[in-house]
Amino acid sequence: MTVDRALIHDLLAEYGALLDAARYEEWLGLFAGECRYSIVPRDNHERGMPAGLIFCDSRAMLEDRIMALREANKYNIHSDRHLIGLPRLTGGDGIAIEAPFAVFQTDQEGASHLFATGIYRDRLTMAAGCLKIRDKLIILDTFAVPTLLATPL
Amino acid sequence: MIVSDKIWPALDYSRVPFRLYHDPEVYEREQRQIFAGPVWNYLGLEAEIPNPGDFRATCIGEMPIIFNRDPAGAVRAFVNRCAHRGALVRRELAGNAREHICIYHQWCYGLDGRLTAIPFRRGIRGQGGLDPSFDMAAHGLRWVRVDTIGGAIFGTLAPDAEPLADFLGPPILDQIERLFARPVQVLGYNRQRIRANWKLYAENTRDNYHASLLHEFLLTFGLDRSTQKGGVRMDRRHRHNITWAEADSDSPDFAREAYSNARIRNDYLSLQEPDLVAFRRERDDSLNLVVTSVFPSSVFVQISNSLAIRQIRPRGVDEFEVFQTMFGYADDPPEMTHHRLRQANLVGPAGLVSMEDGEAIEIAHRATKPDPDRASIIELGGAGVISDRDYRVTDVPLRGFWSYYAELLGIEPAGAVR
Numbered sequence: 001m002t003v004d005r006a007l008i009h010d011l012l013a014e015y016g017a018l019l020d021a022a023r024y025e026e027w028l029g030l031f032a033g034e035c036r037y038s039i040v041p042r043d044n045h046e047r048g049m050p051a052g053l054i055f056c057d058s059r060a061m062l063e064d065r066i067m068a069l070r071e072a073n074k075y076n077i078h079s080d081r082h083l084i085g086l087p088r089l090t091g092g093d094g095i096a097i098e099a100p101f102a103v104f105q106t107d108q109e110g111a112s113h114l115f116a117t118g119i120y121r122d123r124l125t126m127a128a129g130c131l132k133i134r135d136k137l138i139i140l141d142t143f144a145v146p147t148l149l150a151t152p153l
Numbered sequence: 154m155i156v157s158d159k160i161w162p163a164l165d166y167s168r169v170p171f172r173l174y175h176d177p178e179v180y181e182r183e184q185r186q187i188f189a190g191p192v193w194n195y196l197g198l199e200a201e202i203p204n205p206g207d208f209r210a211t212c213i214g215e216m217p218i219i220f221n222r223d224p225a226g227a228v229r230a231f232v233n234r235c236a237h238r239g240a241l242v243r244r245e246l247a248g249n250a251r252e253h254i255c256i257y258h259q260w261c262y263g264l265d266g267r268l269t270a271i272p273f274r275r276g277i278r279g280q281g282g283l284d285p286s287f288d289m290a291a292h293g294l295r296w297v298r299v300d301t302i303g304g305a306i307f308g309t310l311a312p313d314a315e316p317l318a319d320f321l322g323p324p325i326l327d328q329i330e331r332l333f334a335r336p337v338q339v340l341g342y343n344r345q346r347i348r349a350n351w352k353l354y355a356e357n358t359r360d361n362y363h364a365s366l367l368h369e370f371l372l373t374f375g376l377d378r379s380t381q382k383g384g385v386r387m388d389r390r391h392r393h394n395i396t397w398a399e400a401d402s403d404s405p406d407f408a409r410e411a412y413s414n415a416r417i418r419n420d421y422l423s424l425q426e427p428d429l430v431a432f433r434r435e436r437d438d439s440l441n442l443v444v445t446s447v448f449p450s451s452v453f454v455q456i457s458n459s460l461a462i463r464q465i466r467p468r469g470v471d472e473f474e475v476f477q478t479m480f481g482y483a484d485d486p487p488e489m490t491h492h493r494l495r496q497a498n499l500v501g502p503a504g505l506v507s508m509e510d511g512e513a514i515e516i517a518h519r520a521t522k523p524d525p526d527r528a529s530i531i532e533l534g535g536a537g538v539i540s541d542r543d544y545r546v547t548d549v550p551l552r553g554f555w556s557y558y559a560e561l562l563g564i565e566p567a568g569a570v571r
Contacts, residue, residue, distance in 0.1 A: 039503065043246075044341035051341025051479040053503040055494050060425035065498075065505075071422060072370040074509045144344045144474065145502035148511035 003095050007131045008087050008124070012099060015133075016082030019152055024066045027152070032125050032132040037062050039153055041143030042118065053140065053149055065152075075150035078105045080115070082153075094134070095124040101138075103153055116142040116153055156182075158559075158566040162528050165570045166555040167536040172525035174350040174518060179562075180470040187449050187561050188214025188467075191314040193321070195451035195464055196220050196230055196297075198478065199304040200337050206249045206264060212466055213310055214450075218297060219243050219253070220306060223264040228301060230308045231266045231294035242294065253294070266294040302326070303333025305462070307451075321447065322388030328395050328445045331436065332453055332460065336483040340493065343477045345502035347511050349518030351450065351465050351473035352558075357510055358446045358463075359394045359550035361385055362533045366415060367513055368506045372408075373422050376430040376457070376499075376506065377442055380408040384543040391539045391553030391571065392448035398545065400432050400441035429495055429505075432457045446550070448557055456506065458489075459496035471518070477501055531555075539570055 011030065018027040031037070040052040056062040085100035098121045105115040123135040138153050155172070156179050162168040173179055188194070194213045197220055201209050208221035210233060219242070220230035235242045235255035242253045242262060252269065253262045261270035268289045276282030297308040300317040307317050318326055347354065357363070364371060364379070371377040383398030424430065432441040435458065445453040450465035460481060466474040477500070481493045499506045521529070534547025539556060542549055552570070559565040 041341070041343060047247075047341075049339065049341035050490075050494055051343070051497050052494070053343055053501055055498055057495070058426060061429065061495070061498075064424045064426055064429065067422065067424075068370055068374070068505050072368075072373045073505065074367070074369070074512060076512050076515070144346050146346055147348065147502075147515060148345065148508040149503035150508055 003124070003126070003131065005087075005089075008089075008095075008097060011124070011131050011133070012084050012087060012120075016084050016101075020080050020082055022079075022151070024069065024152070028063060028066060030133055031059060031062065031136075032127055032134045033059065035059050035062065035133060036135045036137075037133075037152075038136070039138040039140055039149070042139050042141050043143055045139050053143075053145070054152075069150060073150055076105075076147055077108050078151075080105060080151055081112075084120070090121075093123075095126075095131075097122050097124065101153070113146070114142070115146060116140060116149075118142065118153070156562075156564060158564045160564060161559070161566050161569070163536070164566055164568050165536050165539070166552040166559070167531050168528035169531065169551075169555060170526065170528045171521035174352060175470060175522050175525055177470050180350075180467075182562055183467075184214045184216075186563065187558070189216065189310040190561050191309070191311040191320075192449055192561075193300070193307040193309050193314065193317050193447070194449075195447065195453075195462060196299070196306045196308045198337060198339060198462075198480070199228060199301060199306060200339055200480075200483075201247070202228070204249065206251055207247075208243060208250060208253070208264075209247045210243060210245070211464070213297070213308060214467055216310065217241060218308065220297075220299065220308070221250075221253075221264050228299055228306055229265060230297035230299045230306070231262075232297065232310075234295065235260055236268060236292040236294065237271075262294050266296055268292045268294075302329050304337060305329060305333050321393065322390070324386050324395060325388050325393045325445060325447065328443060329447075329453060332443075332445075332455065334436075337480045338483045338485065338490075340479040340481055340490070340497070342479070343501040345475045345477075345511060346468070346472060347475065347514055348472050349514045350470060351467040352554075353514045353517055354465050354473060354475065354510070355446065355449060355554060356551045357514060358444055358452045359385075359396070359554055360548050361396050361545050361550075362548045363513070364506075365412075367509045370505045372412060374424055374430055375405070378403060378408045378412070379545040380411045381545070383442070383545045384541065385534075385547055385550050386541045387539070387550055387553050390557055391550070392557035394446045394550035394553060396442070396444040396446075396550070397440055398442040399439040400434075401439070426495075428492065429498060430457065433489075433492065435489075446554075448554065454500065456499050457496050458493055459500055460493065461500055475502075537570065 039054040081104045087097040087099040090096045102117040106112040118140040121137040125134045217233040219233040380403040382402035386395045443455045452463040464476040534549040
């Protein structure tokens with residue numbers, strides 16, 4: 001399938017911007033009706049071990065995650081800043097891309113630090129003229145997680 | 154020396170001076186007298202080293218440790234440090250090898266820890282090298298005594314430590330045997346670095362009181378409530394603890410009333426994917442939450458059907474790592490493995506019922522540091538005698554932890570409770 005690279009760039013830009021603005025419900029709108037989202041430590045991934053830090057293999061689980069974040073979970077008060085690198089088309093079934101990312105966290109006193117870096121492996125799909133995320137696998141280089149991981153990468 | 158048996162404001166350990174979380178000298182003594190003392194530390198799983206030559210790196214306190222399977226199939230463990238100049242002998246975290254060779258000067262050790270080869274031992278053309286009297290047999294890797302329970306490997310640096318089964322005591326041993334009654338399969342690891350003193354985490358895993366208050370997900374989504382049948386059970390010396398609860402042992406209405414004075418929403422939101430919190434009975438008991446804390450730094454955790462072992466790895470007085478091994482059983486059908494992977498969402502650094510610990514512990518560390526002579530309060534479930542409780546609003550096992558801690562650190566006051 002061929003796809004306009006500008007659409008992929010727009011999707012990734014929107015993805016980072018919505019997370020950084022804590023607009024998680026709108027962020028969910030970037031995913032397809034049937035979707036998966038998981039964060040796997042790189043060490044596990046390379047050893048063929050399946051356990052993830054977050055493993056949502058249905059849209060319902062991903063929506064539950066966001067509801068829990070809003071209604072129940074407590075975490076370090078911070079803001080996120082996503083820097084998403086150039087996507088590379090990896091071919092295969094459907095539209096597959098990978099893109100490196102870094103997420104910096106800033107605390108309420110203005111101190112920033114690198115919170116996480118790794119790579120996105122996304123499978124995308126066209127739905128009614130819109131590009132959506134069908135499967136997002138985040139391979140986390142920074143698997144010694146600083147403090148805790150609450151807001152999505 | 155500031156820290157002595159005079160440091161305790163109360164003989165029942167119901168007050169813990171903040172100094173104990175922040176004093177670098179205390180931290181140094183803990184490494185020698187607690188971690189390297191007469192305790193057994195969880196090292197890893199036999200399932201991680203199935204074949205001869207398989208090895209893994211781990212630690213006891215800050216001491217780097219490797220364990221491996223030797224050619225005869227026995228599990229052995231050593232301090233991961235070359236006898237020569239003290240470098241790490243094994244830098245990789247896991248692998249398979251016939252021997253361990255230090256990269257610095259290529260001193261070589263067998264899988265039994267014996268020093269087997271030294272380059273240029275006789276020098277070159279008779280010049281240089283080691284004196285012929287150098288005793289290779291006396292310079293192997295420092296030996297770590299090991300024992301196993303159902304494939305879980307424990308090690309101690311103290312040659313005179315009591316046997317592992319005696320150290321754990323009957324209720325703790327039973328729980329660990331329960332968890333490892335079937336061969337295990339490792340599903341993966343997660344790691345978390347918390348900028349706080351390690352003992353705040355050792356307390357946290359023994360603290361029944363905080364669970365449904367800090368981790369609101371438990372109550373909000375009806376996974377676990379303090380109104381359930383449950384309690385705490387310790388070993389004879391009160392150094393270890395089992396926090397336990399039984400599934401389906403309270404009613405939602407009773408819980409709603411009990412929590413009416415806590416600022417927690419208790420209208421029981423529902424999940425779109427209730428499987429996330431669904432408990433599938435897989436043993437002939439109803440226990441759906443069992444957190445077994447083994448002094449000083451090993452924790453065995455069953456939350457619903459997610460199973461994990463946590464190792465607290467201190468990294469200086471102000472930081473520690475939680476190294477968590479997620480597992481299931483080798484004979485789990487694929488569908489059960491899938492269920493465990495879904496429920497792994499509950500635990501770890503991003504866990505829906507555990508992420509808060511990282512924050513709670515860091516803010517406790519931060520705010521206690523400037524005021525070392527003040528103390529925290531441990532009185533839920535009553536002060537005085539340290540004993541098992543068959544209710545959940547209690548933090549008595551924290552006092553058990555401090556009692557044994559004081560004994561090993563040599564700061565147990567006369568007349569203290571044990």
